Amino acid sequence: xxxxxxxxxxxxxxxxxxxxxxxxxxxxxxxxxxxxxxxxxxxxxxxxxxxxxxxxxxxxxxxxxxxxxxxxxxxxxxxxxxxxxxxxxxxxxxxxxxxxxxxxxxxxxxxxxxxxxxxxxxxxxxxxxxxxxxxxxxxxxxxxxxxxxxxxxxxxxxxxxxxxxxxxxxxxxxxxxxxxxxxxxxxxxxxxxxxxxxxxxxxxxxxxxxxxxxxxxxxxxxxxxxxxxxxxxxxxxxxxxxxxxxxxxxxxxxxxxxxxxxxxxxxxxxxxxxxxxxxxxxxxxxxxxxxxxxxxxxxxxxxxxxxxxxxxxxxxxxxxxxxxxxxxxxxxxxxxxxxxxxxxxxxxxxxxxxxxxxxxxxxxxxxxxxxxxxxxxxxxxxxxxxxxxxxxxxxxxxxxxxxxxxxxxxxxxxx
Amino acid sequence: xxxxxxxxxxxxxxxxxxxxxxxxxxxxxxxxxxxxxxxxxxxxxxxxxxxxxxxxxxxxxxxxxxxxxxxxxxxxxxxxxxxxxxxxxxxxxxxxxxxxxxxxxxxxxxxxxxxxxxxxxxxxxxxxxxxxxxxxxxxxxxxxxxxxxxxxxxxxxxxxxxxxxxxxxxxxxxxxxxxxxxxxxxxxxxxxxxxxxxxxxxxxxxxxxxxxxxxxxxxxxxxxxxxxxxxxxxxxxxxxxxxxxxxxxxxxxxxxxxxxxxxxxxxxxxxxxxxxxxxxxxxxxxxxxxxxxxxxxxx
Numbered sequence: 001x002x003x004x005x006x007x008x009x010x011x012x013x014x015x016x017x018x019x020x021x022x023x024x025x026x027x028x029x030x031x032x033x034x035x036x037x038x039x040x041x042x043x044x045x046x047x048x049x050x051x052x053x054x055x056x057x058x059x060x061x062x063x064x065x066x067x068x069x070x071x072x073x074x075x076x077x078x079x080x081x082x083x084x085x086x087x088x089x090x091x092x093x094x095x096x097x098x099x100x101x102x103x104x105x106x107x108x109x110x111x112x113x114x115x116x117x118x119x120x121x122x123x124x125x126x127x128x129x130x131x132x133x134x135x136x137x138x139x140x141x142x143x144x145x146x147x148x149x150x151x152x153x154x155x156x157x158x159x160x161x162x163x164x165x166x167x168x169x170x171x172x173x174x175x176x177x178x179x180x181x182x183x184x185x186x187x188x189x190x191x192x193x194x195x196x197x198x199x200x201x202x203x204x205x206x207x208x209x210x211x212x213x214x215x216x217x218x219x220x221x222x223x224x225x226x227x228x229x230x231x232x233x234x235x236x237x238x239x240x241x242x243x244x245x246x247x248x249x250x251x252x253x254x255x256x257x258x259x260x261x262x263x264x265x266x267x268x269x270x271x272x273x274x275x276x277x278x279x280x281x282x283x284x285x286x287x288x289x290x291x292x293x294x295x296x297x298x299x300x301x302x303x304x305x306x307x308x309x310x311x312x313x314x315x316x317x318x319x320x321x322x323x324x325x326x327x328x329x330x331x332x333x334x335x336x337x338x339x340x341x342x343x344x345x346x347x348x349x350x351x352x353x354x355x356x357x358x359x360x361x362x363x364x365x366x367x368x369x370x371x372x373x374x375x376x377x378x379x380x381x382x383x384x385x386x387x388x389x390x391x392x393x394x395x396x397x398x399x400x401x402x403x404x405x406x407x408x409x410x411x412x413x414x415x
Numbered sequence: 416x417x418x419x420x421x422x423x424x425x426x427x428x429x430x431x432x433x434x435x436x437x438x439x440x441x442x443x444x445x446x447x448x449x450x451x452x453x454x455x456x457x458x459x460x461x462x463x464x465x466x467x468x469x470x471x472x473x474x475x476x477x478x479x480x481x482x483x484x485x486x487x488x489x490x491x492x493x494x495x496x497x498x499x500x501x502x503x504x505x506x507x508x509x510x511x512x513x514x515x516x517x518x519x520x521x522x523x524x525x526x527x528x529x530x531x532x533x534x535x536x537x538x539x540x541x542x543x544x545x546x547x548x549x550x551x552x553x554x555x556x557x558x559x560x561x562x563x564x565x566x567x568x569x570x571x572x573x574x575x576x577x578x579x580x581x582x583x584x585x586x587x588x589x590x591x592x593x594x595x596x597x598x599x600x601x602x603x604x605x606x607x608x609x610x611x612x613x614x615x616x617x618x619x620x621x622x623x624x625x626x627x628x629x630x631x632x633x634x635x636x637x638x639x640x641x642x643x644x645x646x647x648x649x650x651x652x653x654x655x656x657x658x659x660x661x662x663x664x665x666x667x668x669x670x671x672x673x674x675x676x677x678x679x680x681x682x683x684x685x686x687x688x689x690x691x692x693x694x695x696x697x698x699x700x701x702x703x704x705x706x707x708x709x710x711x712x713x714x
């Protein structure tokens with residue numbers, strides 16, 4: 001066990017010290033803080049709330065501005081409609097000087113006329129809010145002129161109850177689908193990371209310009225131990241990196257005062273994700289990583305030059321691409337037979353079974369069976385990989401094709 | 416405390432890489448392996464180390480087959496060198512020694528002693544890729560003996576080194592042997608084996624051609640050399656009874672002879688020809704033995 005930890009530590013530290021690892025980690029952490037603080041940063045450039053978003057309203061009737069404000073509040077808009085006594089000429093001057101953002105002229109001559117004036121046409125956000133509020137204002141004013149009672153006006157504004165329901169029993173509600181979407185985003189991200197890590201791993205054993213350092217190593221430590229210690233070391237680093245990302249994301253949002261459901265994060269639908277989803281995500285990540293890492297180590301041990309690694313990695317990349325294609329097309333038809341079948345194939349399972357777990361109410365034995373199949377596959381690949389690993393190390397010269405696996409196994413079997 | 420190989424045979428498919436190899440290396444002895452490329456030296460070493468299992472025969476060290484449990488006692492310098500190019504020299508040495516169960520602090524200390532000895536202490540913090548080939552070789556040798564193994568296997572330890580460094584490494588290996596280590600090494604250079612080893616094995620195409628104590632091998636070869644330096648033409652002596660081979664040299668001639676009586680005959684005859692500047696009976700070189708046994712020049 002002693003040598004296992006030495007190799008583990010060495011792989012972990014060597015990879016952790018690489019420029020690519022440090023740069024990726026720093027960039028992602030920085031991106032989290034940037035995303036979480038995006039609204040704050042925009043505010044800094046736009047000035048504070050009190051000064052900004054004040055809309056000067058020329059309202060000769062004196063009655064429209066308060067109703068407009070009420071509508072804006074209802075829309076959750078931060079625009080403040082403020083009646084003004086200034087003339088249009090003065091307001092224009094204010095815009096030119098930059099003391100005023102925009103003004104609105106409201107005139108009521110039978111129908112409501114509104115004119116929104118701002119420095120540039122780019123301020124779409126506020127203009128849209130105002131336009132919507134003026135539209136509602138028109139409805140209120142018309143309703144009043146028609147002599148509708150307050151309750152009738154209330155009825156007019158009641159929002160429509162619109163709900164979507166799925167008929168299939170195993171299908172989930174819209175709300176649940178957002179969970180699934182979050183899982184898939186998350187899972188796709190982690191599978192790609194898993195792939196990148198396993199590629200790292202492969203580079204780790206393949207990049208060796210001079211091949212036989214491995215012979216020194218396998219004369220001191222058994223190849224199985226060496227291979228798994230290395231995979232575990234780099235895998236642990238991957239998990240640590242995910243933890244760093246998770247923690248920095250959490251801290252970023254804490255410090256920025258935003259919740260996961262707000263801003264840029266709302267796109268991912270994180271608000272509905274349950275703890276069990278994360279547990280499944282972590283489990284499938286680990287299994288997916290180990291599966292591909294063992295495969296990568298197996299292929300990586302066959303080559304001595306980085307250029308050759310690319311060629312041997314192609315079949316592995318194809319597997320990942322196919323898995324992603326099945327998963328993406330499975331989002332719309334999670335019950336399709338090909339999705340069900342693919343969810344038991346170990347190379348696709350990390351993505352596809354996860355998708356099914358997220359989007360359908362399938363019995364627990366299904367993911368468990370899939371996990372079992374993956375574990376057995378990892379075991380088999382590990383056993384097989386160790387043979388190729390040993391044989392590959394003892395082989396002379398550089399090899400570039402899958403045909404060499406046969407040769408390597410023959411050599412590995414000599415043991 | 417002996418390394419024993421009994422009738423070891425290794426086949427790869429139909430190809431016999433090593434055919435019925437037997438030898439014993441006593442503790443503290445140095446045993447040399449000679450042979451051209453593909454003779455089976457590296458395969459023999461891999462079998463000794465347990466990296467390959469023989470198809471037939473038994474290999475033991477201290478009475479037991481070599482397994483990973485014996486790892487701390489074994490040192491190995493593979494023929495094709497390899498170190499992590501991006502790793503620092505000292506880190507690499509400590510890492511490899513740790514894998515042989517040596518504590519990190521002790522490995523660090525010892526590594527510095529060896530780096531000093533090989534006059535490269537300033538490379539400790541450098542990356543391996545920044546070192547010249549010769550210096551990388553020194554680091555490799557240090558890596559193989561840093562953990563103080565009792566059995567050291569060196570596959571072509573001097574290849575690619577300049578003469579100054581060869582001497583430095585030779586001395587280090589000899590000193591290591593004096594401390595009681597058993598050393599098995601292969602070389603392309605016959606003179607290295609002749610100089611360092613007590614016993615040797617010459618292999619050709621997987622088979623042992625010659626083996627045993629170098630002195631014994633030379634004695635039993637049955638042929639000796641007579642070197643004569645004279646200013647006259649010596650070709651008239653080539654038909655002397657007992658002369659097997661005659662080679663003209665720039666300052667005289669070299670005669671391969673069957674027995675010592677022939678040497679006496681040559682001495683008498685040569686003295687009659689003129690002034691004899693030099694006359695010596697020489698042992699046959701390993702090269703000659705190799706050519707005579709294998710039927711071709713040593714690669």
